[in-house]
Amino acid sequence: MTLPESWIAHRREDRELVGWIDPVDGGFIPYDLLGRPRTSAPVDWLAAEELLEELGIGYLADVYALLAEDGDWIRTRIVEVSPAGIGVKEDDFGDIGAAVSTYRVPFPIDDRLVPLAEAPGPVRSRFL
Template identity: 40%
Template sequence: MPLPERWIPHRRSDGEVVGWIDLETADPQVLPIDRLGRPLPLVDDWHDAEEALEAIGLGFLMSKFDYRGQTVRIRHVYDDHLVVTTAVTDAVGDVGDEFTLAFPVGDQLIELR
């Protein structure tokens, strides 16, 4: 799915997109959306949406996730898809399988804690 035109990117200070803000979803509230396209709780204004996205940041991209019963980690994130791998370390011999997931990921990935 291409990014909806109404999603306004929010960038951190180095220019990296950390998510989007959707102003049209729940007027008068604002919907922050994380880098995987997952909606966060509604907030009251633009500033609160920016704070929510900054608080989450991109750190979760380093987490391990469950994908169809397999432990995976995110290898690449693009605006229209992402690539996950079963190689859960950066070791040379840990090659793993790769899967391409459509964006937004919805509930396909469940973060492991």
């Protein structure tokens, strides 16, 4: 996907991209790097900026659950984020020598990739 033309990149003071802000209905909707709206209704510009800056990018290092084609949830980590797609890999628990499966999910993120705590069913891992 390409970003909507209306989305305005928002960067922290150190120039790190932390999301986008979309002008909507006289206000602004902030979107994180996974393309998720971070408010349910438009807010003012300053509130949108502050929300994205407070959110930061730390959530990208969290553990996620991916709904596999076989219907199972797999424990994963995000390895790449861009408007072209999101790359995830099976969580190898830091074992850099482990052979792991990798997957692509669309941007913006959909319900196939959720934070681990929000997985609606058991999550499997070959490494547990």
